[in-house]
Amino acid sequence: MSRPRVFITRRIPQVGLDLIGAVCDVDLWDEPLPPGRDELLKRIAGCDGVLTMLSEKVDDEFFDAAGEQLKVVSQYAVGFNNIDVEAAKSRNIAVGNTPGALTAATADLGFALLIAAARRLVEAHEYIHADKWKTWEPLGHIGWDLEGKTVGIVGMGRIGQAFAQRCYGGWGMNVIYTSRSPKPDAETQLRAKRVSFDELLEQSDFISVHTDLNEETAGMFNKAAFEKMKSNAIFINTARGGIHNQADLVEALKNNVIGAAGLDVTDPEPPALDDPILHLPNCVVAPHIGSATISTRNAMAEIASDNLLNGIKGEPLRCSVT
Ligand code: DGY
Numbered sequence: 001m002s003r004p005r006v007f008i009t010r011r012i013p014q015v016g017l018d019l020i021g022a023v024c025d026v027d028l029w030d031e032p033l034p035p036g037r038d039e040l041l042k043r044i045a046g047c048d049g050v051l052t053m054l055s056e057k058v059d060d061e062f063f064d065a066a067g068e069q070l071k072v073v074s075q076y077a078v079g080f081n082n083i084d085v086e087a088a089k090s091r092n093i094a095v096g097n098t099p100g101a102l103t104a105a106t107a108d109l110g111f112a113l114l115i116a117a118a119r120r121l122v123e124a125h126e127y128i129h130a131d132k133w134k135t136w137e138p139l140g141h142i143g144w145d146l147e148g149k150t151v152g153i154v155g156m157g158r159i160g161q162a163f164a165q166r167c168y169g170g171w172g173m174n175v176i177y178t179s180r181s182p183k184p185d186a187e188t189q190l191r192a193k194r195v196s197f198d199e200l201l202e203q204s205d206f207i208s209v210h211t212d213l214n215e216e217t218a219g220m221f222n223k224a225a226f227e228k229m230k231s232n233a234i235f236i237n238t239a240r241g242g243i244h245n246q247a248d249l250v251e252a253l254k255n256n257v258i259g260a261a262g263l264d265v266t267d268p269e270p271p272a273l274d275d276p277i278l279h280l281p282n283c284v285v286a287p288h289i290g291s292a293t294i295s296t297r298n299a300m301a302e303i304a305s306d307n308l309l310n311g312i313k314g315e316p317l318r319c320s321v322t
Helices: 014-021 037-044 060-066 085-090 103-118 121-129 158-171 184-189 197-203 223-228 246-254 294-313
Strands: 005-008 025-028 049-052 072-075 094-096 150-154 174-178 206-209 234-237 260-263 283-285
Touching: 005 014, 014 025, 014 294, 037 060, 049 294, 060 085, 072 294, 085 094, 094 294, 103 121, 103 158, 103 206, 103 234, 103 260, 103 283, 150 158, 150 197, 158 174, 158 184, 158 206, 174 197, 197 223, 223 246, 246 260
Parallel strands: 005 025, 005 049, 049 072, 072 094, 150 174, 150 206, 206 234, 234 260, 260 283
Antiparallel strands: none
């Protein structure tokens, strides 16, 4: 019997390649940049499964190009805003993702960005490299304290709760949140309080975004939202760049409407080198590395491979979004 055919759109950790390679004929796109659209559509033709990254747009055109034998799209990420899930459902194509595996790593990175922004670490690092460090400065590089502040979490899912837990347990912060539904566990364990979006904007010293990018959340952090925030508030986004309006964020940071920002995600990604978001002293930017630890990426590779193999066999996925 012939082996199932799969296309993997980028190299993933070996543990995943080994699992898939043991049962499938694998076409691996082994380049530093994702395949272009035409190349992608050509390579997926005739595949039983495709393992995708957030860089691939998975839509009707993708499914038409793959053909009727396509059974599963396995996303190597927890977010899947690049995938038209309804189109997949209507064709009986399973879609999987990798939740859980990256919760702690992403929450840690969010916290790293918060400390970096609050203590002006990148600015201070650049100061040394610009040969400006001449002496200890009694009034230099003064930042924000974290202890006892109020943190507002937008999206109290797994990652939001893990971030809140670091704030509450480690730094004694007061936690408020917005979420589609109440989170009784977080309310008991972290004394978190569910508030309206406006209350969260007005009361938080730090705001951290952990929600999906969808029609409701796209651009929710815009000029009006930044104007409701405290003038020394710090904005953290480790979710998706499209959730903030980047031009409005740049203006808010430039004009001290808010204090600082820490971003692991931008819009677009990557930003052009001359994008103003990269040239603000009060904005720390990382290149979408929330899940980038060895054990996290290995765990993601295992889940994504299991999803792919289960989908090809027509079995329920370990983590399904359909
Ligand atoms: C995710 O998993 O959605 C991240 O943003 C990419 O690792």
